[in-house]
Amino acid sequence: MCLAVPGRVVSIADRDDTRMAEVDFGGVQKEVCCEYIPDVQPGEYVIVHVGFAIQRLDEQSALETLANFENLGILEEEFGDGFELAARQAGEDVPR
Amino acid sequence: MKYLDEFSNPDLARRLLDQIHAATTRPWAMMEVCGGQTHSIIRHGIDQLLPDGIEMIHGPGCPVCVTPLEVIDKALAIAARPEVIFCSFGDMLRVPGSSQDLFRVKSAGGDVRVVYSPLDALKLARENPDRQVVFFGIGFETTAPANAMTVYQAQRLGLENFSLLVSHVLVPPAIAAIMESPTCRVQAFLAAGHVCSVMGTTEYPPLAEKYEVPIVVTGFEPLDILEGIRRTVLQLEAGRHQLENAYPRVVPAEGNPAAKAMLADVFTTTDRSWRGIGMIPASGWKLSDRYATYDAEVRFDVADMHTEESAVCRSGEVLQGLIKPHECAAFGRECTPRNPLGATMVSSEGACAAYFQYRRLDLVEAGGAHA
16 A cells, blocks of 8 residues: 555546546546645646655656556556455455 | 566666676665565565675565554454444455454444545545544555545544544654664665655655665665665665665655645654554654544544554564564464465565565475475
C-alpha cells in the first residue's frame, strides 16, 4: 500500500468544495482527490497514493512506470478486489 | 541469477551495475527503508546482481508489518461490533491478531469492507447515518495526508458517525532508532521516495550528519534502486555521509506543502510501538486535540487493550535487519502466506512474503530453507 501509481488527469470538478479529478491509470479510471496539488490541470500526470494525488510527474516517466506496473501485475494488486486477493492468499472463498 | 533483459532499459541497468562494481572496493551493508523497495529488490534479483560485498538489509518500512499486535486486536474488537462498518485497505485483512484476523471477522458476520481510499469510507458514513463507520488509518507519511484530509472533511461535513483508528508511523525516528541499536550493522540508507514526496528531504541531513551515514532518497523501480545504490556506494567509498536525492522527478526538497499543512493541523506527534521492535519515542502521529472526537480508540473504549507478541515469529528481527526471512525456523514451514504467523508474511510489502514469493525455490535448492 505504499505504492503510488502515476496517472493522467482526465477532468477536474469540485465536489462538496473538494477538488476531485477523474484520473486514468493505463485504462483504469478512478476518482482522485487533488486538494494537495490544487493547481493541477487536465492532461497533466500525477502520482496517486490511496486515492490522493501527492505529486506531479512528467509524461515520459509516468508512461514508463505504468508500463512496468502493468507487466508486473502491480496494477491488478492496487485496483483489484481486496477480498478476492486475500481469499486467494488464504486458499479460501470470499466471505459473503 | 536474474537476467538484465527483464529491466525496462537493460543497457542503463548494465551501465549502473558496471559503475557499482567498479566503485566497490570493500563490503558495505545498506538498508532500504521501504517495503516496496524490498519487494522490487527481491522480485528483480537486484541483490544478486550486486558485488558480493554489498548487502541489502531490509528495513521496517512496511506499515502493515509494523502495526502493533494490540492495534490489530483493537481493530478486530471494533470490527466485530454490530453497529460498525469497518473499512480497511486490503493489505490488513489477513494480518494476524492475537486470535484471528479481519478476514475471519468478516466470515463470522462482521461488516468489514475494503476500500481503495479513505474518502470511500467517508462516503459510506454519509450513506449509512445509522451506522458507525471506522477507517483503519495506518501507514507512513505517504498515507497520512489521505487520512488527515478524510478526518478534516468529516469534521467539515459534521459527520459524527465517522472515526479513525490511527496507527501512523514515521521514517526519521525509525532511522534514528536503528542507528542507536547496539546491534546495528547499517552503514547507509536508501530513504523511501514516496515518504519524501510528501515530507521533502529536510529531515534527513541532520540524521546523516549525526550518525555519519549516507542517506539517498530512492524510488521503487529497478533502475531507480540501482541508481540509489550506485550513489550510496560512491558516498561510502569516498567516506562521505550526506543526503542525496536520487528520485528528483517525484521528490522536491520541500515535499508537498499543502499536504504538510494538513498533517500539522490534524495530527500531533506521539510515541508509538512498532510490531516486533518495540516503542520508539516520537515515532508516530495521533489525532490532534482539535480532532480528538474522531479517535475510534476512545469512541469504542479500546484504548486500554494490551497484548503480547508471538514468541515464535521473529519478524521483529527481520524488521530490524538482524536476520533474513529464511533464517527464521518457521519460514516456509509453520509460517506461509496461507497461514502467516506475522505480518511480514502477509503484506504485499513484507520481507518474508517477498522471500516466499520470489526466492523459496532458490532457497530450497540451496538447502537454505524448508520446502
